[in-house]
Amino acid sequence: SELRQLLPFVDPQRWLADTTGSVYTIYAWTYPYTAPLLALWPTLAYGAWNETAANLPWLGAALALGFGFYGQARLWGVAPLTALVFTWLLLSLPLLDTHVALAGYADLWLATVFGLAVIALFQWARDGDRRQGWLALLLALACPSIKLEGAVWLLLFIPALLAARLRGWWLLGLMGLALVLALGWWLAGGVMFSIPGLGEFRLM
Numbered sequence: 530s531e532l533r534q535l536l537p538f539v540d541p542q543r544w545l546a547d548t549t550g551s552v553y554t555i556y557a558w559t560y561p562y563t564a565p566l567l568a569l570w571p572t573l574a575y576g577a578w579n580e581t582a583a584n585l586p587w588l589g590a591a592l593a594l595g596f597g598f599y600g601q602a603r604l605w606g607v608a609p610l611t612a613l614v615f616t617w618l619l620l621s622l623p624l625l626d627t628h629v630a631l632a633g634y635a636d637l638w639l640a641t642v643f644g645l646a647v648i649a650l651f652q653w654a655r656d657g658d659r660r661q662g663w664l665a666l667l668l669a670l671a672c673p674s675i676k677l678e679g680a681v682w683l684l685l686f687i688p689a690l691l692a693a694r695l696r697g698w699w700l701l702g703l704m705g706l707a708l709v710l711a712l713g714w715w716l717a718g719g720v721m722f723s724i725p726g727l728g729e730f731r732l733m
Contacts, residue, residue: 560635561635561673561677567587568583568632571583571586583632586632587638588632590629590637590638591641593641594619594640594641595616595620598615598644601648602615602616628640635675635676639676639679642672646665649661649664650669670683
């Protein structure tokens with residue numbers, strides 16, 4: 530249904546032996562292997578394919594997000610009870626819990642990695658802690674390895690970094706330049722460009 534045409538059945542032996550991707554019947558086969566490998570790893574320890582074992586890493590991702598959020602909140606100076614309450618609010622988000630229950634999608638991993646990268650960036654911008662800066666950089670660079678769209682999220686760190694480092698007239702000048710460019714794009718009728726692996730983008 531995704532390709533909108535009937536396709537021949539491919540037996541497991543041929544599917545495993547093919548290295549071109551020609552026997553894949555979904556568009557997402559070009560995505561990074563991170564999420565499938567995360568599901569495969571615990572099943573290898575189990576010794577056979579097991580849905581429960583394959584889903585365990587997604588529970589671990591949610592726990593990592595919760596522990597990371599709580600720890601960074603405490604490091605920021607938030608009281609233990611307040612940090613605990615907001616950690617509970619974060620982990621009780623219905624969409625997040627849905628991705629934990631229906632494990633297999635990479636969105637939870639991308640949200641965890643990107644979210645913790647942003648928090649580390651805030652910590653670095655506040656007190657200049659190099660450990661937080663390196664943590665933010667490593668987590669941000671991991672985004673494209675989780676989903677192709679992670680490259681777009683990675684690019685968001687550039688304006689955030691400039692805003693954190695620039696002060697006074699430099700920051701105002703950069704904001705003014707961005708507004709002028711946006712106005713120029715709008716007057717020109719928009720700009721269209723394509724990013725390999727992600728598709729075509731139109732800025733209108």
